[in-house]
Amino acid sequence: MSVLSEFTKGLWKEVPPFRLVLGLCPTLAVTTAAKNGLGMGLATTFVLVCSNILVSLLRNVIPSKVRIAGFIVIIASFVVIVELVMQAYFYPLFKVLGIFIPLIVVNCIILGRAEAFASKNGLILSAADGLGMGIGFTMSLTFLGAVREWMGSGSVFGVPLAGPHFQPFAIMLKPPGAFLCLAVILAIMNLISAKRA
Amino acid sequence: MHEYWLLIVGAVFVNNIILARYLGNCPFFGVSNRMDTATGMAMAVVFVITLASCITWLVEKYVLAPFGLEYLETIAFILVIASLVQLVEMFLQKSVPALYRALGIYLPLITTNCAVLGVAVLCVEEDFNFIKTLVFAFASAVGYGMALIMLTGIRERILVAPVPKHLQGLPVGLISGGLLALAFLGFLGMV
Amino acid sequence: MLSAILAIGGLGFVAGVGLAAASKIFYVYVDPLIVAVEEALPGANCGGCGFPGCSGAAEAIATGKAPPTICVGGGPATHAKVASILGIEIKEVEPEIARPGCYYGPQEADLKYIYDGLNDCRAAMLLGGGAKECPVGCLGLGSCVKACPFGALSMGEDGLPRVNASLCTGCGTCERVCPKHIITLTSNSRRVTQEYTLDQCSAPCQRTCPAGIDIPAYIDAAGRGDYLEAVRIIKEKNPFPLVCGRICVHPCENECRRNLLDEPVAINPIKRFVADFEMKSGSRIPIEKAPPTGKRIAVIGGGAEGLTAAFFLARLGHEPTVYEGKPHLGGLLRTIIPDSRLPKDVLDWEIQGILETGVTAHTNTKLGRDVAIGDLLQEGYDAVFVATGGWDSQMSEGLPTEPYQMLPGVHLLVHLSFAHMAGKAPQLAGDAMIVGCGNASIDAAHLLKTLGAQHVHVVFRGSRQESPFTDEELQAAEAQGITFHFRSAITRMFGRAGDLTHVEVASLEKYVPGQTLQQLHEQAALQHIPVQTLVTGAGRFPELIYAPVYEQRGEGDQQELVRTDHWETVVPYAGPFAEEDVGIFRPGEATTDYKAVVEAIGAGRRGAASVHKRLMGEEVAAPPGMIRRSTRVLTVDTLEPLSPQPREKMPALSPVEQMANPEAEVELGFSEEQVRREAQRCLRCGLICYRRPLQEPESLAKSA
Amino acid sequence: MRDLIKMVVVLTAICGTSGLVLSYVNEATKAPREYQLLKFVKGPSLKVVLPEGYDNDPITDKIQVKLGTDEKGQPILKDVFPAKKDGKIVAFAYDATASGYHGPVSLMIGFAPDGTLTGVSVMTHSETPGLGARITEPAFTRQFAKLKGLDQVKLSTQGGRIDAVSGATISSTAAVTAVQEAIKLFPKIKEEVL
Secondary structure, eight states, X not given: OOHHHHHHHTTTTTOIIIIIOOOHHHHHHSTTSHHHHHHXXXXXXXXXXXXXXXXXXHTTTSOXXXXXXXXXXXXXXXXXXXXXXXXXXXXXXXXXXXXXXXXXXXXXXXXXXXXXXXXXXXXXXXXXXXHHHHHHHHHHHHHHHHHHHHHHHXXXXXXXXXXXXXXXXXXXXXXXXXXXXXXXXXXXXXXXXXXXX | OXXXXXXXXXXXXXXXXXXXXXXXXXXXXXXXXXXXXXXXXXXXXXHHHHHHHHHHHHHIIIIIGGGTOGGGHHHHHHHHHHXXXXXXXXXXXXXXXXXXXXXXXXXXXXXXXXXXXXXXXXXXXXXXXXXXXXXXXXXXXXXXXXXXHHHHHHHHHHTTSOXXXXXXXXXXXXXXXXXXXXXXXXXXXXX | OHHHHHHHHHHHHHHHHHHXXXXXXXOOOOOHHHHHHHHHSOOOOXXXXXXXXXXXXXXXXXXXXXXXXXXXXXXXXXHHHHHHHHTOOOOOOOOOEEEXXXXXXXXXXXXXXXXXXXXXXXXXXXXXXXXXXXXXXXXXXXXXXXXXXXXXXXXXXXXXXXXXXXXXXXXXXXXXXXXXXXXXXXOHHHHHTOOXXXXXXXXXXXXXXXXXXXXXXXXXXXXXXXXXXXXXXXXXTOSOHHHHHHHOOOHHHHHOGGGGTSSOOOHHHHHHHHHHHHHHHSSOOOOOOOOOOOOEEEEEOOSHHHHHHHHHHHHTTOEEEEEOSSSSSOTHHHHTSOTTTSOXXXXXXXXXXXXXXXXXXXOSOOBTTTXXXXXXXXXXXXXXXXXXXXXXXXXXXXXXXXXXXXXXXEEEHHHHHHHHHTTOOOXXXXXXXXXXOGGGHHHHHHHHHXXXXXXXXXXXXXXXXXXXXXXXXXXXXXXXXXEEEOSEEEEEEEEETTEEEEEEEEEOTTOOTTOOHHHHHHHSOEEEEEOXXXXXXXXXXXXXXXXXXXXXXXXXXXXXXXXXXXXXEEOOOOOTTOSOOOSSSOTTTTTSOOSSHHHHHHXXXXXXXXXXXXXXXXXXXXXXXXXXXXXXXXXXXSOOOOOOOOOOOOOBOOHHHHHHOTTSOSBOOOOHHHHHHHHHHOOOOOSSOOOOOOOOHHHHHHHO | OHHHHHHHHHHHHHHHHHXXXXXXXXXXXXXXXXXXHHHHHTHXXXXXXXXXXXXXXXXXXXXXXXXXXXXXXXXXXEEEEEEEETTEEEEEEEEEEEEOSSSEEEEEXXXXXXXXXXXXXXXXXXXXXXXXXXXXXXHHHGGGTTOBHHHHSSBGGGTSSBOOOTTOHHHHXXXXXXXXXXXXXXXXXXXXXX
16 A cells, blocks of 8 residues: 555556546546547546545545535535636647536546545545646547547647648547557556456 | 428437547446347436436526526536436436336436436536437437447347457447547538 | 415425334234345345245244255345344355356257257247257256356357356356256356256266266366366365275276277376376365354264265265274275385375365274264264274174174174184174175074074065075075065165164065155155164175154144264265165175275265254155166267377386386376376267367258 | 435535535626626637737726617617727627528628728527528628728628628628627717727
């Protein structure tokens, strides 16, 4: 139960959308470009770490009957902060992520970590857990975004990478592409895990 | 009337809340393994989305907007939804035990179903009136239930199909969802 | 700013008040116990407990409708947690584990057709019961693997499921989904009480073994060099591998499929080698035992059968105590087998091992002289199992002229008539019954009348036409107060303390061999005949279980079972070699003697299984579908070309050496290399499969 | 009962605190948020409708013009975005809205100080894709440049110099109407701005 292991488990062993299959909506919806994935991931990480810290601090104060409601308010407050800040300083990203910024509040990862981890563990461990999970989530989203952007628009982070004769797979930017792409990534992760074991 | 038909067809098919708007994906893949749980979840979602959207609309209109507090939408809505779900759960358990047994176990899952908050926020963003909010929320939820039940039907059949080992389970479920979404893409431009 | 605080704070206030009020208004009493129990359960909703999910199970546990141990998925840790919530102690539950019962995957087995349909055993099963020729072969499509809620199963390269023992919780999901019932749960108790049935794979040798040892499995283990595993497999059916390895008549080798090719596998010498290996290692392998049941059982007779019964009763979690009339345990193994075949120190080591599994033994304590069945039951034994041995062991004590009564009210005709000649016969009172005396029945009846019996019943297994008596003789006898029961069998005896009170006689008119006692009860009237004396023409006492009768007292919820001083007898179910299965004195087994120690061992194990079933409240009967001598079993009568390989020769002392040292053991046992070579000869047979060169797909297609 | 009170108090306290913090954050980010909103919603249109060669940021320098009061007495304000060169206003732009086929059509209209249109750009609309939506295309909007006065800014069918997008008369009319509205406001705004 070291801080390091709590941190690193989120990076591969329990990397959220791929292993825990939590937080699928933003994973699928905003990853049309690597940049969007990165932005969403960072926003989520911020909320995750902050809410983990606060929930961990308040875990003995909140009565169990209003636990969920209390946690949600805490999370929602951070989400609103993110929303306002993003609107003020990263407007284009704010516009792209749209409705999915308020929806960070119901991202199962955040409430899940608050419930399952932060409400039972101390400050440092909870922060490490949140940071690890957040970074894992960010990496996953960025990766998925990069793949979809590369296939769907022929570029990654806006940098053209596919050559002049590339015909973009427009479908990759649409919902079916999101589902298919995630399916293939999950299958590859299964394959890697099987090979390792 | 015409307007409402468009709203309904748009919410159920064209902008299907899961397959086109990517809302509520976790339970979409989580409970689509068995038909009875999927049906139960679908019913519970229809109920909660409709109720929650109406109440959040009232909150927005009569609490937030008059004071210029629209920026607190997220926190107010989620608070309302979480409390509402819990209230409904308690109410059903006491008053309609039969319904509680059928739907009750899915209710806690719904709090974190982003479709609920998502539809509530959409209604406010689109500046619907109360009736439109009611219709849109109900239609969206029906679209959700329909997609969930369709995917469950597919996944139940896939269970006995020879799926390559590493695709078994969620990956093939995602592919099924993707093909379903591809089919729904055909509705684009209908409204 | 104030408006924001007020709005959100107000919403929070309203929500809080709303929830608080709702939790009062809509308060539904949920037993906190149920909630606590449910939290302790794993939540996998596997259904292994038989309730709809964990919440259903929690409710059942909390309301006392189910024991805290029903959660098979959670295992002991969960049981302990649940029990501590309920505040009760738990009884340990025997761990179970899934075991696939097929050894040849679809690539190696004979197929009826090539299956290319839905990837599911249940679907494949619909097509003529699956692609395999063998009716009990694994279809290899992995329905069990997919069903396992704990990920304990995987599909091997050979197309057979593999169990990861550390993950298997014994929930039984695989057993329920397997359409062929190939993969089953198995525990120590299930294995030691197992009989071979038609719906499982068995090799000819193991079906022929009177003890029922899983021969292919132990030879396989020996061939791998895992000798102790081989011993463990043998001891699930036979606690005497050292003894049997030396003196067994090994009927198994007669049935060995290798006979079709060259010579049978040296099954018994391999057993001897592995048993010797254990002995030479100086320590004994640990014997798996079921959790203690707290039941005490007296076993009468310390011979091979009694010790076997005691050994298996101990393995089933009971507390057996052996009563032996002679100063030493071992019975005929000690008295009539010469040292040159079975050295005494080997026998002693073997018996010591049996005692160490938890068997108490009292020697020099003879039934009827030092101890009586009524007294043993009075003392609190939950059952008395009588394994007094064959006529030869009776005779080895000489003919008693002062007969002591071993079983309450039961006499051997031969003892009674010798005592009568010596003028020391006991005075009889009340009615008497005679069974199995054949031609001497009427004379015996007269003898009983002379000794004071009022009315005499004669029970014949055969019909009136088959009896050796003429109608006149019968009429004359009946006139003298002798009643005949033709085509009848004694099924039970009843008594109180040390006395026989009455006997249950069943008509066999409608009996079909193979039926159980219960089935017989359903179609034939049972007569309860009050008699105080039962005389048998057999040379020995049958195996019998004496068990106390419980009475239900009190009314409604206050009902409880109270033990009385009445008893009844239970007949152990007959093994595969009995001709008929009902009645205390049944032909083919109980009225003859065991020609070989391995038969006595088989009877001892079945006796233990019968006692166990009785104590657990189950019907004492052979498992349905048990393969009997008369059962037709699918097998093969020719082998595909295989290269012959001569059987290893048993090293033995030369005649000269034998003369020089008559006490020395003659057969020396295989060397390790011989065992390895010999084990390779085993074809590892199944029902119709056996080890053979892999067929090429083309030749398979041609043969199809 | 104690439990219930604690429940209410804790929840109210959390919510209240959250309201406090959020309203502070709201205030703190208000200015940059408004700036960003204008920059990204109106910025691209401004770039199109204002003539090249100005050296200021029209959004930072925006001027709020009071056009009158509504029925409640609240002032009606209009944002006017001036383009300056060397501190002198060379052009300015503001938006105007009219009803289209599917809802409001909102345009940004640029004026030179003499009232000549410097450019027109459609900011938001919800017209039918492929038909009404073609009013956003330069082929349509380009026609407005260099026109002056209500007489010229009319559909050609009504004697003006604007050709409607074929098959989308209503959308085209909406765009033209919006521009006309803007032109009507021009004198008053010019007075305030210059």
